[in-house]
Amino acid sequence: xxxxxxxxxxxxxxxxxxxxxxxxxxxxxxxxxxxxxxxxxxxxxxxxxxxxxxxxxxxxxxxxxxxxxxxxxxxxxxxxxxxxxxxxxxxxxxxxxxxxxxxxxxxxxxxxxxxxxxxxxxxxxxxxxxxxxxxxxxxxxxxxxxxxxxxxxxxxxxxxxxxxxxxxxxxxxxxxxxxxxxxxxxxxxxxxxxxxxxxxxxxxxxxxxxxxxxxxxxxxxxxxxxxxxxxxxxxxxxx
Amino acid sequence: xxxxxxxxxxxxxxxxxxxxxxxxxxxxxxxxxxxxxxxxxxxxxxxxxxxxxxxxxxxxxxxxxxxxxxxxxxxxxxxxxxxxxxxxxxxxxxxxxxxxxxxxxxxxxxxxxxxxxxxxxxxxxxxxxxxxxxxxxxxxxxxxxxxxxxxxxxxxxxxxxxxxxxxxxxxxxxxxxxxxxxxxxxxxxxxxxxxxxxxxxxxxxxxxxxxxxxxxxxxxxxxxxxxxxxxxxxxxxxxxxxxxxxxxxxxxxxxxxxxxxxxxxxxxxxxxxxxxxxxxxxxxxxxxxxx
Numbered sequence: 001x002x003x004x005x006x007x008x009x010x011x012x013x014x015x016x017x018x019x020x021x022x023x024x025x026x027x028x029x030x031x032x033x034x035x036x037x038x039x040x041x042x043x044x045x046x047x048x049x050x051x052x053x054x055x056x057x058x059x060x061x062x063x064x065x066x067x068x069x070x071x072x073x074x075x076x077x078x079x080x081x082x083x084x085x086x087x088x089x090x091x092x093x094x095x096x097x098x099x100x101x102x103x104x105x106x107x108x109x110x111x112x113x114x115x116x117x118x119x120x121x122x123x124x125x126x127x128x129x130x131x132x133x134x135x136x137x138x139x140x141x142x143x144x145x146x147x148x149x150x151x152x153x154x155x156x157x158x159x160x161x162x163x164x165x166x167x168x169x170x171x172x173x174x175x176x177x178x179x180x181x182x183x184x185x186x187x188x189x190x191x192x193x194x195x196x197x198x199x200x201x202x203x204x205x206x207x208x209x210x211x212x213x214x215x216x217x218x219x220x221x222x223x224x225x226x227x228x229x230x231x232x233x234x235x236x237x238x239x
Numbered sequence: 240x241x242x243x244x245x246x247x248x249x250x251x252x253x254x255x256x257x258x259x260x261x262x263x264x265x266x267x268x269x270x271x272x273x274x275x276x277x278x279x280x281x282x283x284x285x286x287x288x289x290x291x292x293x294x295x296x297x298x299x300x301x302x303x304x305x306x307x308x309x310x311x312x313x314x315x316x317x318x319x320x321x322x323x324x325x326x327x328x329x330x331x332x333x334x335x336x337x338x339x340x341x342x343x344x345x346x347x348x349x350x351x352x353x354x355x356x357x358x359x360x361x362x363x364x365x366x367x368x369x370x371x372x373x374x375x376x377x378x379x380x381x382x383x384x385x386x387x388x389x390x391x392x393x394x395x396x397x398x399x400x401x402x403x404x405x406x407x408x409x410x411x412x413x414x415x416x417x418x419x420x421x422x423x424x425x426x427x428x429x430x431x432x433x434x435x436x437x438x439x440x441x442x443x444x445x446x447x448x449x450x451x452x453x454x455x456x457x458x459x460x461x462x463x464x465x466x467x468x469x470x471x472x473x474x475x476x477x478x479x480x481x482x483x484x485x486x487x488x489x490x491x492x493x494x495x496x497x498x499x500x501x502x503x504x505x506x507x508x509x510x511x512x513x514x515x516x517x518x519x520x521x522x523x524x525x526x527x528x529x530x
Contacts, residue, residue, distance in 0.1 A: 173373040176466040215376045222371045
């Protein structure tokens with residue numbers, strides 16, 4: 001409801017025009033009657049009304065502050081409808097869950113969720129680094145940045161690779177965050193493979209074939225990681 | 240093991256802080272930690288405020304009016320059968336899944352590490368390959384299969400699914416951890432006449448404590464926080480907490496007074512489990528991951 005909405009009023013009738021009221025037939029707190037304009041019910045200001053005859057829009061009008069609208073005589077006998085565009089109007093302002101920001105919002109929550117996991121793994125890796133190498137570099141006059149860049153990061157590379165690969169696979173499979181964070185209206189904008197799989201196989205888009213195809217695609221996407229892991233294991237067992 | 244260092248045990252932030260010369264670094268780290276905790280703190284405070292307060296102002300208002308805090312939401316929640324039942328079904332799913340994975344995983348890990356059987360290394364490569372297979376791959380066929388054998392939408396089905404997908408990681412982690420146990424220990428026990436079962440129970444299990452604990456935590460958290468599997472395989476009449484909470488999410492106007500305390504309770508239980516095993520966790524988490 002816009003802040004400047006007025007209580008709904010019955011429209012005045014007149015010759016040569018079709019009039020009506022578009023109002024929210026709902027009294028806050030209860031007590032309203034369906035299909036009558038009760039005292040505390042508001043007009044739907046600015047809503048678009050279309051008159052449709054034989055499948056064509058013959059006239060359209062916009063409701064005033066009290067919800068009344070007037071159509072020309074052309075609309076006589078036509079069916080009135082509220083076109084879908086009324087309900088698609090983008091929210092003005094910062095809407096974290098709107099179409100444009102919902103993906104960054106999900107990314108933000110994902111980073112928040114998994115940063116701790118990555119930190120624990122990397123911290124454990126750091127604790128296992130040989131101190132002597134770091135000390136030796138410092139004795140040789142390397143500054144902290146050089147020690148970090150030339151000693152710590154290369155020594156930590158296996159851990160970083162494990163963290164990177166683990167998180168990449170996790171992100172590939174991401175489902176619950178998107179499913180919960182994105183409201184119905186922006187779910188399409190936030191859609192990911194796993195969510196579409198769920199919607200196709202078990203949800204509203206009922207099409208198990210598409211769902212299974214997505215599952216196969218997901219499997220194909222992780223095959224390189226699988227091979228990488230297997231090669232690493234074989235190398236290790238040979239040692 | 241890579242992590243047994245000879246230095247005195249000190250927490251990592253403390254060591255970094257000590258190295259950076261204290262002061263500024265310490266303040267910075269505390270700020271980062273606070274920033275990271277912010278959503279959790281917000282959730283806690285939101286769960287302690289009345290629905291009207293939540294609708295009107297942000298949770299940070301508690302600092303100016305701490306007297307507004309109330310436990311009503313929690314009282315309502317515990318009266319609410321749906322939430323209590325869903326917590327119960329979460330536990331009914333999580334505990335058996337975790338126990339089964341730990342038991343089967345450690346037995347299999349021992350076999351892969353210390354027993355000889357034909358094709359052992361190849362089987363292990365299969366396990367390694369299965370590590371990264373996404374659960375999504377199995378959803379459609381397994382749901383049909385479960386439907387045919389009559390365990391679709393039952394706790395047993397969910398547990399079976401979680402155990403199946405938890406095992407590759409469990410076997411991988413424990414096999415690598417067990418493989419690093421010094422050979423001499425096992426040989427000594429063998430010489431003393433211990434059979435495989437005795438060897439497993441008396442030598443390998445006690446030494447594998449950290450790895451088993453961290454596996455237990457991992458598995459517990461995964462199953463506890465899982466929603467996708469629960470959404471599809473769990474009984475929709477008494478869903479686990481994740482699904483029950485998800486149903487409370489509304490596009491316009493959330494049931495924050497149910498969501499916030501529910502989410503907080505569902506967070507605090509794994510946290511208790513985590514802190515109970517935390518000592519072992521950090522040392523066990525790297526097991527097998529890095530050599």
